[in-house]
Amino acid sequence: MKSTIRNRATALGLATVTGLAGIAFAGGPALADSAGLAGSTSQTAVADAATRSVHFPTDPTTYADELVRAWGNGNTDRVEAFASPGVVDELAAHSDDNVTHWDRTRTEGAAGTTYVNYVNTVTGETMALGLPTEAVHNGGEWGEPHAVHSIEFQV
Numbered sequence: 001m002k003s004t005i006r007n008r009a010t011a012l013g014l015a016t017v018t019g020l021a022g023i024a025f026a027g028g029p030a031l032a033d034s035a036g037l038a039g040s041t042s043q044t045a046v047a048d049a050a051t052r053s054v055h056f057p058t059d060p061t062t063y064a065d066e067l068v069r070a071w072g073n074g075n076t077d078r079v080e081a082f083a084s085p086g087v088v089d090e091l092a093a094h095s096d097d098n099v100t101h102w103d104r105t106r107t108e109g110a111a112g113t114t115y116v117n118y119v120n121t122v123t124g125e126t127m128a129l130g131l132p133t134e135a136v137h138n139g140g141e142w143g144e145p146h147a148v149h150s151i152e153f154q155v
Contacts, residue, residue, distance in 0.1 A: 055142060056081075056142045056147070057136070057143055058136060058137050058141075058142065059136070059137065060109075060114035060116065060131050060137065061104070061107045061116055063131060063136050063143055063147060063148070064114075064131060065104060065116070067082040067148050068102050068118060070082060071091050076092075081145050081146070082146070082147065082148055083147075083148040083151075084148065086151075087129075087148050087149065091151070098120055098122040098123055101120050101121045101122045102118040102119070102121075102127065103119055103121055104117070104118050105117045112132060112134060113131065113133060114132075114133045114136070115129065116131070123155075124155075125154065125155050127151065127154075128152045128154075129148050129151055130149055130151070131147045131149065132147060135147050
């Protein structure tokens with residue numbers, strides 16, 4: 001009799017653990033993703049949700065530094081999240097062995113745009129990135145995706 005009760009208690013315990021594990025598994029990332037989209041099935045909403053999972057700084061200088069780091073590390077997804085498509089193309093065309101040697105030299109603002117300037121410590125080349133100050137420093141917890149909208153290289 002004792003062994004029957006023990007066996008039934010063990011079976012009930014295993015069923016409970018298995019059931020709870022199943023609930024946790026079903027309530028994991030799949031449910032979080034669909035809940036975050038609030039019924040939207042468009043590709044734009046999916047891309048925006050994926051982009052929103054990246055933390056975008058609200059300080060323009062930090063924002064630009066994050067883009068330069070991502071570019072130097074070869075993190076294409078992060079570069080695409082931080083920059084406009086035109087800037088992404090320019091950075092991809094400009095990638096070389098010296099891509100990790102950029103140091104920030106100054107930050108300045110003009111007409112609602114913050115320009116963050118860098119110098120390549122190997123080649124001496126300069127790069128200026130432009131971001132709309134208001135989009136990055138929007139008063140919220142996170143800045144906006146794709147905010148780096150201009151880039152200029154000079155030798």
